[in-house]
Amino acid sequence: MFIDEVKIRVKAGDGGNGCMAFRREKFVPRGGPSGGDGGRGGDIALIANQHYNTLLHFRFNPEHKAERGRHGEGSRCTGRDGNSIELPVPIGTVVYDADTGDLIHDFTIHGDTHIVAKGGRGGRGNAQFASSTHQAPTEHEPGHPGEEIHLRLELKLLADVGLVGFPNAGKSTLISRISAAKPKIAAYPFTTLEPNLGVVQMPNDTTFVVADIPGLIEGAHEGHGLGIRFLRHIERTKLLVHMVDVSESTGRKPLDDFKIILKELESFSPELSRKSMFVVASKIDVAQDPARIQSLKRMAARRKLPFFAISAVTGSGLEELKFAMSAAVQGVGATEGRGTAGNLAS
Numbered sequence: 390m391f392i393d394e395v396k397i398r399v400k401a402g403d404g405g406n407g408c409m410a411f412r413r414e415k416f417v418p419r420g421g422p423s424g425g426d427g428g429r430g431g432d433i434a435l436i437a438n439q440h441y442n443t444l445l446h447f448r449f450n451p452e453h454k455a456e457r458g459r460h461g462e463g464s465r466c467t468g469r470d471g472n473s474i475e476l477p478v479p480i481g482t483v484v485y486d487a488d489t490g491d492l493i494h495d496f497t498i499h500g501d502t503h504i505v506a507k508g509g510r511g512g513r514g515n516a517q518f519a520s521s522t523h524q525a526p527t528e529h530e531p532g533h534p535g536e537e538i539h540l541r542l543e544l545k546l547l548a549d550v551g552l553v554g555f556p557n558a559g560k561s562t563l564i565s566r567i568s569a570a571k572p573k574i575a576a577y578p579f580t581t582l583e584p585n586l587g588v589v590q591m592p593n594d595t596t597f598v599v600a601d602i603p604g605l606i607e608g609a610h611e612g613h614g615l616g617i618r619f620l621r622h623i624e625r626t627k628l629l630v631h632m633v634d635v636s637e638s639t640g641r642k643p644l645d646d647f648k649i650i651l652k653e654l655e656s657f658s659p660e661l662s663r664k665s666m667f668v669v670a671s672k673i674d675v676a677q678d679p680a681r682i683q684s685l686k687r688m689a690a691r692r693k694l695p696f697f698a699i700s701a702v703t704g705s706g707l708e709e710l711k712f713a714m715s716a717a718v719q720g721v722g723a724t725e726g727r728g729t730a731g732n733l734a735s
């Protein structure tokens with residue numbers, strides 16, 4: 390589980406001022422008070438929207454102000470109300486008062502709306518103050534200020550895609566190429582010590598979240614290497630992308646790497662090995678022996694797992710992989726070749 394967090398400041402619209410005026414008309418002596426009330430200021434509401442996955446849209450937009458109410462006018466004209474604003478948040482967003490830490494609202498269903506700052510009431514115009522004993526009132530009120538509040542929005546991000554593989558397989562490099570995430574990348578194993586999250590933005594404005602977790606090695610489920618404790622971060626993903634370094638520099642066979650990781654996933658939880666899985670041959674730019682790629686590709690075909698060959702350095706194959714990930718996350722696209730890792734056990 391990863392937490393995305395933003396702080397925003399919202400200010401509802403102030404109410405419009407009440408007006409002081411008297412009716413003045415030919416042949417109507419002492420026309421009486423006619424100042425209208427001010428309009429209400431606009432509210433600011435948050436609304437849960439299933440098309441948003443992240444709080445990214447607030448990052449560059451942390452201040453929101455609703456329109457104020459118009460002032461009242463003569464002839465008992467009430468000022469127009471200010472327009473309210475609805476800010477979309479992803480389902481799962483929890484809203485706190487940033488200053489007191491109090492929970493304000495927890496958005497769990499699409500369309501759920503909560504007003505976080507109420508617009509100010511309009512001030513009353515002098516027409517409202519008239520009574521039988523007070524026929525020419527000059528009292529009129531200013532508008533009430535709109536509420537202003539500092540909010541902390543918190544979203545527990547669930548990764549849609551989990552990257553798994555040996556240390557040094559190029560997982561962090563991949564996430565840095567397809568998302569804005571800037572993980573540490575280095576030519577030694579166990580560069581990644583904590584999971585990284587990247588939000589991938591597709592040209593059609595959909596997004597999905599990829600988790601890069603520390604590399605696994607044989608015996609990880611017994612605590613070797615960094616162990617498997619990070620696997621819970623990808624337990625709820627829809628898709629696993631299994632990266633296998635096919636360059637000679639590993640000194641291992643790609644197929645062996647693949648099977649070792651699979652065994653570790655299975656030892657962690659059988660559900661994990663039943664997830665949809667892509668097989669990705671990584672670092673093809675430096676793979677001298679095509680047979681290493683072919684063996685992996687044949688194995689993927691046998692198990693009906695979609696296969697991709699990429700180089701995060703040259704960019705080769707990245708677009709195709711990105712689109713396939715997006716389609717798998719949205720649950721559309723090719724139905725054939727939708728194997729799961731568990732097929733391998735059979």
Ligand SMILES: Nc1nc2c(ncn2[C@@H]2O[C@H](COP(=O)(O)OP(=O)(O)OP(=O)(O)O)[C@@H](O)[C@H]2O)c(=O)[nH]1
Binds near residue numbers: 555559673
């Ligand atoms: N030539 C080449 N090198 C790559 C490619 N992808 C990654 N590398 C290099 O491989 C090394 C390891 O990359 P990382 O992305 O840190 O690997 P990782 O899988 O995140 O490793 P851990 O965090 O240790 O599990 C770095 O030196 C990268 O520059 C590639 O497509 N081609």
Ligand SMILES: [Mg+2]
Binds near residue numbers: 560562572601603604
């Ligand atoms: Mg890494």
